[in-house]
Amino acid sequence: MNLKQDLGDLTLELVNISSVSKDEKAIADQIESTLKEMSHLKTTRINNTLIAQTNFGHKQRVVIAGHLDTVPANNNFPGKKTATEIIGLGSVDMKGGVAVALKLAQDLASAKYDITYLFYESEEIETRFNGLELVTNEAKDLLNCDFAILMEPTNAILEVGCQGSLRFEVTSTGTRSHSARWWKGKNAIHEITKILDILNNYQPRQPVIDGQQYKEGLQAVKINGGVAGNVVPDLVTVSINHRFAPDTSVVEAEKNMAKLFKDFNFKLIDSSPSAPTGLNNELIKEFVAAIGLEIAPKFGWTDVARFANAGIPAINFGPGDPNLAHHPDEVVTIKQINDVYTSLKNWLSA
Ligand SMILES: [Zn+2]
Incomplete structure (x- = not known):
């Protein structure tokens, strides 16, 4: 996987690796070998879920998470790119977010906090297959952190809690x-x-x-x-x-x-279950102030509730219009992908 290319091309490359739920081996294989080339990360694989941890020695740790799977194709695979957009299955939900996390993993060989990157399988189907659930149950230590950023599509604003x-x-x-x-x-x-x-x-x-x-x-x-x-x-x-x-x-x-x-x-x-906003958590407060973006409530259910259930405050922040998730006309602007990357990179390297 070429992380030197820009975020639009990287998103398209991810879109074009088919990864419908329970069929994530190919994408997990490629991401695993890419992560393993990064000497500042310790990468663990559980089934088709990858956990890559920095060890900078900081007191606080942030999880940056994204799921690898998509819903089944609906005449929208493979994807394509225009001058400003990536179109196709998973572009919104949520390979734009996965591209951002991969690029951060490569570019942040040092950061203000320790970071755990989580790329997980089978978010779109029943809980018993969910990679986050699997890690929470079988290797919870790998997710020790102060808070988690879940890169589900939010139109590049912060969406808190969930109903x-x-x-x-x-x-x-x-x-x-x-x-x-x-x-x-x-x-x-x-x-x-x-x-x-x-x-x-x-x-x-x-x-x-x-x-x-x-x-x-x-x-x-x-x-x-x-x-x-x-x-x-x-x-x-x-x-x-x-x-x-x-x-x-x-x-x-x-x-x-x-x-x-x-x-x-x-x-x-x-x-x-619903998930609390997390807005009274000190690190989330600091994050929200530093990012300086609009905050909105999350109406749809996301895995922030699964994080909350595991005692980890979490916030939704990712590129793409959530209304287009699972839609046959999924499309994300390259600008939003770049904006989310820049916000996170500036915050983490400040
Ligand atoms: Zn999603």
Whole structure:
């Protein structure tokens, strides 16, 4: 891997190494051999996850992290480059960020803090495959640090915390009968107006936490019901996704939802915790002041929550528009990639 080329070309080179989740061996092999050429780094590989640590002897250590995998291609592989942009699968989520981290790894043979670069596998799929989760569970010492910068796309501003997510099902029940003798039954589909009323009348909280305004949400995302063309149905299931702010735990969110739908069968499907903003951490405060960029709340779920869960305060900062992540028209400006690199390099070498 040629780290002498500019960040745009390096991003394109990374985009063009296919690395759909669970197929990251090729990209991990190339990054591993590139990192191993750097004498100021000690590189460890666990499966297809790489951890490269400086040993400058500083008291404080920062993790700079990015995932290597992408979602499956959607007529957007291989990528291409224009004068100002890199286009293609993973350009936004998040090979622009990976390019920045690789370039920093090469260019910072000394720095103000010790740095651990983490390039990890399988962020886009279930937790049991997630490289960060794997390192946290199996070799947590390798992630010892004071805070982590996760290079997920943020349009090159700082996005703090993240909202948690709860998926659950609510069921409306009735009595099955032949539709010709409908009075013998009770139609579960007709009953769901009560569930829809709750959803439509829900007033989402918009709490301000450490100066950032979050926006909770409650959305039906799927509906399942009906038996046949001549049957009064006895069961309808509505799948609902609740997004909750960083001041709420998974347990509290579940309690709130179970209460809201207390008249129905309530079944939790899965949950992801929220993450605090980290803005009261001393090193994050220093980082935010030094970087001097706009701060916004993170609405989507990212692995900052996984870091927070492991006791590591973390912040999102990376090139690319988060709205384009997983989109067939992923495109990132070379300017944003350069800007993020420059901000981090100036901060770390100050
Ligand atoms: Zn991502």
